[in-house]
Amino acid sequence: MKQPVNIILAGLGGQGVIKASDILSEAAFRAGFEVKKSEIHGMSQRGGSVTSDVRFGPQVLSPMVPPGEADFLVVLAPDQVEVNRGQLRPGGWLIAPDLVDPAQLANRKSFNVALLGALSMHLEIPEAQWRAALRACLAPKLHAANEQAFEVGRRAVVAKEHNS
Amino acid sequence: MSSTERQLLSGDSAIALGALHGGVALGTGYPGTPSTEILEYLSHLGGRAQWSPNEKVALEVGIGVAYGGARSLVTMKHVGVNVAADPLFSVAHTGVVGALVLVSADDPGMASSQNEQDNRRYAVAAGVPMFEPADSQEAYDFTLAAIEASERWHIPVLLRVTTRVCHTQAPVRPLAQAWPKPTPRFERDLRGRNLIPANARPAHRRLRQKLAEMAAWSETTPLNHVVPGSRQLGIITSGIAYMHAREAAPEASFLKLGFTHPLPLKKIADFVRSVARCVVIEEGDPYLADAIRAAGLTVESKPEMFRFGELNVNRVRRILAHDESPEPARPPGKPPELCDGCSHHVVFQALKNLDCIVAGDIGCYALGVLPPYSAMDCCVCMGSSIGIGLGLRHVLPPAEARRVVSVIGDSTFVHSGMTGLAEMIYNPPPTGHVVVILDNSTTAMTGHQEHPGTGRTLDHAATGKVVYEDLGRALGIEQVLVFPLGKDSADFERLLKESLASEKLVLIVARRPCVLAAKNIREYEKMITTNGGCKSCSATQEGAAV
Numbered sequence: 001m002k003q004p005v006n007i008i009l010a011g012l013g014g015q016g017v018i019k020a021s022d023i024l025s026e027a028a029f030r031a032g033f034e035v036k037k038s039e040i041h042g043m044s045q046r047g048g049s050v051t052s053d054v055r056f057g058p059q060v061l062s063p064m065v066p067p068g069e070a071d072f073l074v075v076l077a078p079d080q081v082e083v084n085r086g087q088l089r090p091g092g093w094l095i096a097p098d099l100v101d102p103a104q105l106a107n108r109k110s111f112n113v114a115l116l117g118a119l120s121m122h123l124e125i126p127e128a129q130w131r132a133a134l135r136a137c138l139a140p141k142l143h144a145a146n147e148q149a150f151e152v153g154r155r156a157v158v159a160k161e162h163n164s
Numbered sequence: 165m166s167s168t169e170r171q172l173l174s175g176d177s178a179i180a181l182g183a184l185h186g187g188v189a190l191g192t193g194y195p196g197t198p199s200t201e202i203l204e205y206l207s208h209l210g211g212r213a214q215w216s217p218n219e220k221v222a223l224e225v226g227i228g229v230a231y232g233g234a235r236s237l238v239t240m241k242h243v244g245v246n247v248a249a250d251p252l253f254s255v256a257h258t259g260v261v262g263a264l265v266l267v268s269a270d271d272p273g274m275a276s277s278q279n280e281q282d283n284r285r286y287a288v289a290a291g292v293p294m295f296e297p298a299d300s301q302e303a304y305d306f307t308l309a310a311i312e313a314s315e316r317w318h319i320p321v322l323l324r325v326t327t328r329v330c331h332t333q334a335p336v337r338p339l340a341q342a343w344p345k346p347t348p349r350f351e352r353d354l355r356g357r358n359l360i361p362a363n364a365r366p367a368h369r370r371l372r373q374k375l376a377e378m379a380a381w382s383e384t385t386p387l388n389h390v391v392p393g394s395r396q397l398g399i400i401t402s403g404i405a406y407m408h409a410r411e412a413a414p415e416a417s418f419l420k421l422g423f424t425h426p427l428p429l430k431k432i433a434d435f436v437r438s439v440a441r442c443v444v445i446e447e448g449d450p451y452l453a454d455a456i457r458a459a460g461l462t463v464e465s466k467p468e469m470f471r472f473g474e475l476n477v478n479r480v481r482r483i484l485a486h487d488e489s490p491e492p493a494r495p496p497g498k499p500p501e502l503c504d505g506c507s508h509h510v511v512f513q514a515l516k517n518l519d520c521i522v523a524g525d526i527g528c529y530a531l532g533v534l535p536p537y538s539a540m541d542c543c544v545c546m547g548s549s550i551g552i553g554l555g556l557r558h559v560l561p562p563a564e565a566r567r568v569v570s571v572i573g574d575s576t577f578v579h580s581g582m583t584g585l586a587e588m589i590y591n592p593p594p595t596g597h598v599v600v601i602l603d604n605s606t607t608a609m610t611g612h613q614e615h616p617g618t619g620r621t622l623d624h625a626a627t628g629k630v631v632y633e634d635l636g637r638a639l640g641i642e643q644v645l646v647f648p649l650g651k652d653s654a655d656f657e658r659l660l661k662e663s664l665a666s667e668k669l670v671l672i673v674a675r676r677p678c679v680l681a682a683k684n685i686r687e688y689e690k691m692i693t694t695n696g697g698c699k700s701c702s703a704t705q706e707g708a709a710v
Contacts, residue, residue, distance in 0.1 A: 012498060025333055029172045036299075038332040040275040046531060049497025061411040063299075063332035063404070066477035067494075083495045 004034070004057030005123065006065040010084040011076030013047045016112035019137065020074070021052035023116060027133035028056035031125045038063035049080060072122065074115050095119055100156050110142075110149030117153020173336045175303040175329040179237075179267060180205035181338055182307025187345035188263075189234035190214065192222040194579065195610035196241030197276040198330035199269035203239055204613075207623050215613055215622050218546070218579040219244035223251045223266065230260035230320070231357065234348040235311055242270040242283045243545065247580070253290045255320050257367040258357045259374070262346060263314035263321075265307065266292075270326045272447045273474040276609075278526065278545060280472070282448035287322050287425035291371050293378050294322040294425035295387070296403040300334040306422060308339070309387065315346075317374045322425075326447065328404045328474065379426035387422035388431060397484075398439030400432065400452060400463065405475050409445040412480035424452070429459050436461045443484060447475045502531050507604055507649045507676035511571070512537040514657035518664070520569045521560075523553035525581075527573035528609045528678075529602050546576055550584025550599055557593030565595040566664055572599065575607035575615040578630055588669055589640050596642075596667040598660070601632050604678040605685060612681040624688040636671040643668050649676040 007024065011017040018039060025037035039052035053065045070087045074095040081096055088094060100114040113134065120130050134146055173181065179202050183191060191206045191213040193199065203213040216222035219240040229236035240248060245268050252266065268286065271277040287294035295310050297303040306323060314321040355363045382388060394415045401409050402421040410418065419435040421427070436442045436456070443464040444453040453465035466483045469491075479491075502508050512532040515522050516539040524530060524540035525548060533540040542552055553570030560568065572581050581601075588597055607613040614620045619629030636644040643666065647659055656674065663670040677685050 013500065022333075026172060029335065034335065035172065036332055036334045038328055040327065040331070046500035046503060046528065047498070048500035051497075060334075061407045062477050063328055063334070063407065064474075064476050066411075067492075068478075079498070083497050086492075086495065 002058050004055040004060045005072075006070045006089075007054045007072045007074065007119070008051055008065055008070045008084065008087050009054065009074045009076070010049070010051045010080045011112070012080065013050050015050070015076045016109070017050045017052050017076060020076075020112040020116050021054050023113065023130075023133050023137045024054050024119070025056070026137055027120075027125050027130045028054070028123075030129040030132055033057055033125075034060045036060045036063040049083060051084065072119060074119050076112055076115060093122060099160065100153055104152050105145075106148045107142075107145040110146045113146045114149040114153035114156075117150035118157045119153075120150070121154055121157040168337065168340045170335040170337045172333050173300050173304075174201065174331055174333050175297065175300050175325055176201035176269075176331070177205045178300040178303035178336050179239075179307050179323070179325070180209060180211070181336070182304040183235075183237040183265075183311075184209050184211045185339050185342040186263075186308045186311040187235050187343045188237045188265075188311070189345060189348065190225070190229050191237040191239065192216050192225045192229075193239035193267075194219045194222055194244055194247075195575075195607050195613040196244050196269070197610055198271060198325075198327045199239045199241050199244075199267060200610045200613065201330070202237075202267060202269075203622060206237070213622050215615055217616050219248040220251060223248040223255075226264055226266070227251060227255050227260070227320075229348075230262040230264035230314075232348045232350060233262045233346055235263040235265075235315075235345070237265050237267065237307075239267040240269070241277065242268055242281055243277060243279060244268075245283055245286055246281075247546065249286070249290070252286070252292070252320070254359055256291045257359060257364060257371055259318040259367075259370065260314065260320060261318065261351065262348070263311040265310045265314060265321050265323050267323045267325065269330050270324065270448070272326055275327055278543065280448070282451060283322070283324055284424065284451040285449065287324070290322075291375055292320050292322050292425070293317070293375070293423070294324055296324050296422060296424050297329055298403050298406045298420075298422070299329065300332065300336045302422065303329060304336050304338060306387070308343075313378070317378060319371070319374050319378075324403070324424075326404055375426055379428075382423050382426050382428040383431050385423055388428045389420055389422075390435060391418040391420055393417040395438065396440050398435055398442040399445050400435065400442065400456065401445040402452065403447065405445045405447050405480070408475050408477050408480045411477045413484055421452070427452070427455055429456075432456055433459070433461055436463060445475070445480055445483060499534060500531060501534065502528065503679055505679040507674070507679070508532060508602060510649050510651070510653040510656055511600065511602060511674055512539045513653040514660050515539040515569065515571070517653070517657055518661060519567060520660075520664075521556060521564065521567045523549040523556065523568065523570045525549035525570075525572040525576050526609075527576050527602075528604075529571065529573055532571075540571070547572070547580025547584055550581055551587060553599070554584075554588055554591065554593060554597060557595055557597050558591075562595055565593065566667070568597065569660070569664070570597065570599045572601055573608070574601060574603040574605065574617045574632070575613075577601050577632060578616050582635065585636065585639050585641065585671070592669055596669050598663045598670045598672065600660075600672045600674055603632065603673050603675040604681070605675070606678050606681040608678045608681065612678065612684065618685075620688055620692070624691070626692045632673050633671070636673075641669050641671045643670045644673075645670065646673045646675060649674050
């Protein structure tokens, strides 16, 4: 059995962690993968730490990424990086909030989608499915700003690789 | 979209879709994490769904629906079943004509709950059959199976889910065609449904007879099936634990139980004998392990340390490896807090300044226990603030008794605070008492659901409204005060101080809409004044397309 891709998105209540994981799981689903997305709602909506687990691949059993086995950790809030770092497997990718400069975004609220843009450079999900997922999960008036943010995130990865 | 295409749905949404396709005439419930989204999604799909003031009333309405020959879905979180337990135990005796499916959404790990009870125990205690789905597809399929079983055996059915089933999104392939709905019709059954002792005694025997038939069905239903694998290791499991265990031990044989009361003890015995080592993997209480051992079978159960919190793949690996070494603690995240601009800040500042002894209640305001206020002395269950506050007033020395205040949210007050006020009128403490209703005009904690005090239905249309100050006066409370909360706590503190000093029975309604809900509330009210509050057309169209 081929193991699924394990992704954890983390941040604080109100930052759009859950929305980002909705978009990611929708994109993976549209690309034909089995998908499970799991998170805890409730008290965490009141500004506390929020994480969402997304797993996709040919087969997904547990909806939760086993502790310490995340392939990717996407963090929206600087103070949540260390809290969640232990979830990454050795050699896993951290996509940290300092990757994207919020000043580059048409709307700063799209920071979650910018980091998804960065994540998308590492995943085998066609770009067309990402764009379809963005449109499916967001109200039409938000499409332009979020498509711009997604592109900013993708370019940030290219720039980082170019500079390193 | 054709209905045979797969959809990405949470377990909650899958239950709602199953209810819609299964011909449910009415869904009722009270909001509670992780169950809340079921009725919201049922309404979104174009089904009929209502919030009740509490879980007991929700179940009673559901019983009426099922007595009328229609199909009913009743939803609540695990602790809600405690509130609904009284009608549950008795409707198990009377049975139903249509279908009655009670969804109990348990919260192992207590992400958003006050206790970690395992409601599988209710199936045994009340004598109701139980289904336990493990993912969204099963949540959909088992909702349909539960409706079918309820109608076939004329018995209320428990659909028991947990947080990771409710809040996991996974693909679901729905039925190509929804089931036809039965036509509701009243059939008089005086002896069957009037539980006076002479009728209740045969009713109990009928219930046990139904359960005996269902125990035989439990042996043959494909909901309880073997996944063949190694003869060395067999795992008996149900619900979400099945998914963790399959991943932790892909080589093992599995007995996957989807129908877990009454248990298929013959099938279990055959499975236990077919493997060299048999381990029960279950979250929460050792419900399966106890029952299997009581049947004289030898199985391993998890060590006590795994009774607490959710299971995951790593924890199942540890159970299988007999690893009881301490588990690494996750670094603490940022705790939740009252939102900026939340009206509760004003009240808790005043309570702190006056050094009140605060009997608190369930809701966002339970966050008043955290710094900077640390101004809540207890929080037990829905509505408990009033009774506990009165009890403290009755026994504490007068100097302390005078500092006791009961604090309760608006939705919580409607849920089960009204009887507390009746108690206050009936058995007033010598020092009087002060009850503060924190009226933020919504059920905030669970995501801003309507309730009888908002005057709007589940889908935000206009309806009758419970007015707390009118209710307080009608009950005969000496002093009923309505206080519009501002940004500053000084005025509220003065009012509270005077109320405590008066030694009267005082009800203060401290009012300001939730800062997160205020904008939506204004829009609902605007829609009500412009078009009488009918659902937005877009929502109806989306519902028709699913």
